[in-house]
Amino acid sequence: METIKQLSLFSEIEDINSKNSKNEIENWGTFKDSLKAPVxxxxxxxxxxxxxxxxxxxxxxxxxxxxxxxxxxxxxxxTNLTCKSLAISSFGVEAHPFVYKIAKAKMNWEINYQEAVIFIKKVENIFIKKLDETINQQEFSIENCFPELVIKCYSKNTIEKLYILKNILEAEGLSEPVFDFFYVVITALLRDVSSAATGWPYIAPKKLKPTSADKEVLVEFMKLSYQMLKDIKNIKQGSSENHQKSTHNLFNADSRNTEMFIKNQSVDYVFTSPPYLNNFDYSDRTRLELYFWGDAKNWKEISDNFRTKLITSATTQVLRGDSRYILLDDFRKECDEITNFIQTSAHKLAELRKIKGGKKSYDLMLIGYFNDMYKILKDVYRVLKPNTKALFVLGDSAPYGIHIPTDKLIGEIGVCIGFNNYKMEVLRQGYFILKERIKW
Ligand SMILES: C[S@@+](CC[C@H](N)C(=O)[O-])C[C@H]1O[C@@H](n2cnc3c(N)ncnc32)[C@H](O)[C@@H]1O
Known part of the structure; x- marks a missing residue:
């Protein structure tokens, strides 16, 4: 039987000649919709x-x-949260351990409310009655508890309270789902109660953020905890009655090879947005959270434990002289024309690097990115059943002014490895997304 798997691509570029109807674009919503939706x-x-x-x-x-x-x-x-609402089973793979924990907590709608409320009351009690005692008992110097970046983002009073909150959570022996829930509550508090400009994605400890000046840790913790508990009720109410019947297998793993946990031809549809080739360092963007939770103390630890686990999409992930930044033999054999284009573009970028300030390794980033996307596409193809589709939301890019049609290249690679065709549709996302793309 002929195997037909189609690759659809949606590009996040503003294009006045877009062939998509206004209606189609509106149906996609914007990232802001997710910022308003429960969970x-x-x-x-x-x-x-x-x-x-x-x-x-x-x-x-x-x-x-x-x-x-x-x-x-x-x-x-x-994707997985939406599938759960619609009672459609899903797989999700995320290589960044902290981000995976967030997704895992968001997917757990069956947490024990009573246990959660008891914990909120316990925190309230400690903060109201025994805070000074607890701080004195701990005999800590905040400088020994967190890296400088974290300390700089808060007033002394706030960081001490955040530290106590973290300790109460870690010492309480909560069930895993309730622990995960409060892990997300405290994580969400971090940027909210910071006195520095810690808006997403950049952290600027020297810049003051007036909106959080009067925010009190306990008040915000309680407000957020109850709001998030209510969110769980709301999402359940707004979801298909059968949502409990669907299964969701989430893995903290590398999607370049999922053979150990996702069977061949077991998936009906892929919907995803990979990192774009836009020098966005996902591990660095979560630095505040990683430092706060003690997952890393410095740049090297972020590199060793996080940066190296992700596909190459930023020059901060690239080491010059590393053999990974040569186009893979199999990739060359299977996708001759495309790899020639990538190699030629990499040569141009290597030449530009010599004369540009910053000496960014865009040449190697480009090769690393497409080697990784080749592996991902092969794996996605393997897990898809015949007569199915994969949809990738992508942005194109122009490092040092060299245009790399990432969307088209990924479509072409898809066809080289077995997808029968691909179709690109242009999305017009708001300024928010565009702003993120343009950073060279
Ligand atoms: C554009 S984001 C996707 C965000 C997602 N759509 C959401 O709802 O939050 C791309 C994600 O890919 C992850 N990633 C990068 N390399 C990966 C790999 N090799 N395997 C799995 N996930 C990876 C990054 O950590 C990042 O969270």
Whole structure:
């Protein structure tokens, strides 16, 4: 039987000649929709699309509750959360351990409310009655507890309270789902109560943020905890009655090879937004959170434990002289014309690097990115059943002014490795997304 798997690509570029109807574009919503929706809004993360886009494409391509959807770049879980609401089973793979924890917590709607409320009251009690005592008992010097960046982002009073909150959580022996829930509550508090400009994605400890000047840790913690508990009720109410019957397998793993946990031909639809080739360092953007939770203390630890786990999409991930930045033999054999184009573009970028300030290794980043995307596409192809589709939301890019049509190249690679065709449709996302793309 002929195997037909189609690759659809949606590009996040503003294009006045877009062939998409206004209606189609509106159906996709914007990232801001997710910031207002229950549970989706728990952690601001550059998702690449709104939950409305997932609903729309699922309807458009006739995906039903007996099917399985897969997001190989799950991030904070927009695809999987939406699938759960629609009672459609899903797989999600995310390589960044902290981001995976956020997605996992968002997918757990069966947490023990009573246990959660008891914990909120316990925190309230300690903060109101025993805070000074607890601080004195701990005999800590905040300088020994957190890296400088974290300390600089808060007043002394706030960082001490955040530290106590973290300790109460870690010492309490909560059930895993309730622990995960409060892990996200405290994570969400971090940027909210900071006196520095810690808006997403950049942290500027020297810049003051007036909006959080009067924010009190306990008040915000309680407000957020109850609001998030209510979010769980709301998302359940707004979801298909059968949502409990769907299964969701989330993995903190590398989607370049999922053979160990996703079977061949077990997926009906792929919906995803990979990192773009735009020098966005996902591990660095979560630095505040990683430092706060003690997952890393410095740049090297972020590199060793996080940066190296992700596909190459930033020059900060590239080491000159590393053999990974040579086009893979199999990739060359299978996709001759495309790899020639990539190699030629890399040569141009290597020449430009010599004369440009900053000496950015865009040449190697380019090669690393496409080697990784080749592996991802092969794996996505392997897990898809015959007669299915994969949809990638992508942005193109122009490092040092050299235009790299990432969307088209990924479509072409898809065809080289077995997809029967690809189709590109242009999305017009708001300024928010565009702003993120233009950073060279
Ligand atoms: C554009 S974001 C996707 C965001 C997601 N749509 C959401 O709802 O939050 C891309 C994600 O890919 C992840 N990633 C990068 N390399 C990966 C790999 N090799 N395997 C799995 N995930 C990876 C990054 O950590 C990042 O969270």
């Amino acid at each position: 989706h809004r728990w952690f601001t993360y550059p998702a690449g699309f709104s939950y409305k886009a997932v609903i729309h494409s699922i309807e458009r391509f006739g995906i039903t509750s007996d099917m399985v959807v897969y997001d190989p770049f799950m991030g904070s879980g927009t």
